[in-house]
Amino acid sequence: MLASLLPQNLTNIVWALASLGVPDRPLMYAISSEFLRKITECNGQNLANTVWAFATLGVLHHPLLNAISAQAIKSIISFHS
Amino acid sequence: MEAIAEASIQHSRSLNFTAQQIANTAWSFSTISVLHFPLVAAISQASHRMLGTFSAQDLATTAWSYSKLVLKDVPLMTSIAAESLRKIDDFVPQNLTNSAWALAKQQVCDVPLLQSIASASIPSISDLCSQDIGNTAWAFSTLGFFHLPFMSSISAQALRILSAFSFQEISNTAWAFAKIIFEDSPLFNSISAASIARCRECAPQDIANIAWSFAKMALLDHPLLDALSERALARSDAFNSQDMGNTVWAFASLVVRHDPLLHAIASASIGEIYCATAQDLGNSAWAYAAL
Numbered sequence: 511m512l513a514s515l516l517p518q519n520l521t522n523i524v525w526a527l528a529s530l531g532v533p534d535r536p537l538m539y540a541i542s543s544e545f546l547r548k549i550t551e552c553n554g555q556n557l558a559n560t561v562w563a564f565a566t567l568g569v570l571h572h573p574l575l576n577a578i579s580a581q582a583i584k585s586i587i588s589f590h591s
Numbered sequence: 592m593e594a595i596a597e598a599s600i601q602h603s604r605s606l607n608f609t610a611q612q613i614a615n616t617a618w619s620f621s622t623i624s625v626l627h628f629p630l631v632a633a634i635s636q637a638s639h640r641m642l643g644t645f646s647a648q649d650l651a652t653t654a655w656s657y658s659k660l661v662l663k664d665v666p667l668m669t670s671i672a673a674e675s676l677r678k679i680d681d682f683v684p685q686n687l688t689n690s691a692w693a694l695a696k697q698q699v700c701d702v703p704l705l706q707s708i709a710s711a712s713i714p715s716i717s718d719l720c721s722q723d724i725g726n727t728a729w730a731f732s733t734l735g736f737f738h739l740p741f742m743s744s745i746s747a748q749a750l751r752i753l754s755a756f757s758f759q760e761i762s763n764t765a766w767a768f769a770k771i772i773f774e775d776s777p778l779f780n781s782i783s784a785a786s787i788a789r790c791r792e793c794a795p796q797d798i799a800n801i802a803w804s805f806a807k808m809a810l811l812d813h814p815l816l817d818a819l820s821e822r823a824l825a826r827s828d829a830f831n832s833q834d835m836g837n838t839v840w841a842f843a844s845l846v847v848r849h850d851p852l853l854h855a856i857a858s859a860s861i862g863e864i865y866c867a868t869a870q871d872l873g874n875s876a877w878a879y880a881a882l
Contacts, residue, residue: 558612558619565619575620579630582616585607586633 512544517556520545521563528563535569542574549577557582610641614649617656626660635667642674650675651686651693658696665699672701679707684715688723688730695730705734709741716744717751724749725760728767737771746778753781761785762797762804769804779808783815790818798823799834802841811845820849827855835860836871843878853882 512520520541527534545552545560552560561578564571608616617634620627638645638653645653654671657664675682675690682690687708694701712719712727719727728745731738749756749764756764765782768775786793786801793801798819805812823830823838830838835856842849860867860875867875 554608554612558608558615561619562615565622568623570623570625572625575623575625575627578616579620579627582608583629583633586613586637 512540515544517545517548517552520548521556521559524563525559528566531567533567533569538564538567538569539571542571546574546577549581552581554582554585557585608637610645610649613637613641614645614652614656618652621656621659624660626662631657631660631662635664638667639670642670645671645674647675647678647681647683647686650678651682651689654693654697655689658693661696663697665697668693668697668699669701672699672704676701676704676707679704679711682708682711684712684718684723687712688719688727691730692726695733698734700734700736702736705731705736706738709738713741713744716748719745719748721752721756721760724752725756725763725767729763732767732770735771742768742771742773746773746775750778750781753785756785758786758789758792758794758797761789762793762800765804766800769807772808774808779805779810783810783812787815787818790822793819793822793826795823795826795830795834798826799830799837799841803837806841806844809845811847813847816842816845816847816849820852823852824855827852827859830856830859832860832867832871836867836874839878840874843881846882848882853879 515523524538524541527538542564557578561575564574613634616630620630634653635657642650650671654668654675657667672690672694691705691708694705709731724745728742728749731742746768753761761782765779768778782801783805802816802819805815819838820842839853839856842852856875857879
């Protein structure tokens, strides 16, 4: 099911969970794995809102953070260099 | 060909970060205390170039995030400070306190910005919560920046909501006002009363800070010192060398001799002696000699 979702859809789900203050870890980790698979398709908004959601709920998933960090660096540099 | 070029520019834009996304990414990583140096460097570089597009909230969030991660980036902080000054009218109270706190953490004493923060905060001082009060007072004192109307407003608001303060916020506030030797009997009297009433919540650092503050203000308050001393005795094993140095310095400078406290601190000091700085040792030695 999650495999058919776009990065924007995944982001919207975690954003909603964080906005409601619902740290549903199994769902968060499943979304995290799917997000990792699609990380190169993510735009700045997907990256920023996803990391915001995980941080707000205090759900720490290092592979996700590493991937978001690496992809964010690429996006930030590609635009400004 | 033009259509392809246009589409790829659109695509590259959509991949990129807006100011708000940059600030929120910085906030997220610092909130979970994860430090990725290359990301931090990229954010700093992008922020420098895009500061003109940062809103008041983005400026305060970015400054706060770098400071929370204990990352010293003075060039970035200086640029953020200059941009913040231009947009100070858009700052809400929380942006103001976060900016002041960040400046203090980065040790960037930007006087024009501090003056603007102070002036902008006064009309909305009653919106500040206990954490804002403690942090702002701490920030201004740490930077050694004195602004009488602002500190008077902070003191008034602290008095209004003192019952909502955590013990750490009480001790930070006492420390901040004592550091700049701000004579304010109603505030110090209330801090004393609250400290005595809530002594059981007091951590070693709070005992040391409150004792130090009253000594610095030369306020000889026996009921407070008795309460602090009793609490310090119960927690003497948890004192670090700086807390011990400050506590004995405070009692000695008020010429108050509590033998059980002095003995307890002396025994605890022996175990901590290798961690003590020259200043801690000097304070303690002076205190024991003076008493």
